[in-house]
Amino acid sequence: MSERFYFRVIALFAVLLGAIIFLKAWLLDNGAHLNVLFIGNLALGLLSLITYRMSRKGVHADNNASFVMRVYGAMFVRMFLCLTGITVYAVLNRAHTSKMTIFILMFFYCVYAFTENVSLQQVTRNKN
Numbered sequence: 001m002s003e004r005f006y007f008r009v010i011a012l013f014a015v016l017l018g019a020i021i022f023l024k025a026w027l028l029d030n031g032a033h034l035n036v037l038f039i040g041n042l043a044l045g046l047l048s049l050i051t052y053r054m055s056r057k058g059v060h061a062d063n064n065a066s067f068v069m070r071v072y073g074a075m076f077v078r079m080f081l082c083l084t085g086i087t088v089y090a091v092l093n094r095a096h097t098s099k100m101t102i103f104i105l106m107f108f109y110c111v112y113a114f115t116e117n118v119s120l121q122q123v124t125r126n127k128n
Contacts, residue, residue, distance in 0.1 A: 005052055005119040012115055013045040016108060032100045036089055040105045043085060048112040051078045055120050059127060071120075082109050 020027065020037050027034060051074035058070025086105060090097045 008115055009048050016041050030100050031098045033098055036101050044108050044112045048116050052116050059123050
């Protein structure tokens with residue numbers, strides 16, 4: 001079951017990357033920074049793989065406290081690193097920060113988090 005998640009994340013990464021490339025002209029016309037979107041998509045994909053592994057270990061833990069600690073820990077790591085990345089982007093490009101880029105990155109975050117949560121629900125159902 002876990003192999004499916006890795007294929008899903010790779011497919012999601014490819015689809016989002018293709019969407020960025022396909023909409024390149026429109027994104028540039030609206031002031032988005034493509035390099036930041038490419039890096040953000042890659043970072044969120046890798047981060048999703050790491051946090052899924054953390055949460056999956058929690059699903060297979062013997063006690064409930066370990067499960068809750070690992071799932072919340074994975075959520076905290078994902079949120080903290082995403083907020084750190086957006087903050088670094090905003091500080092480094094203070095005069096030229098693109099709100100559209102930030103909102104697109106937030107959309108990427110939601111899509112990756114949704115994919116991870118659906119996969120974890122499937123693992124939990126199969127465990128019971």
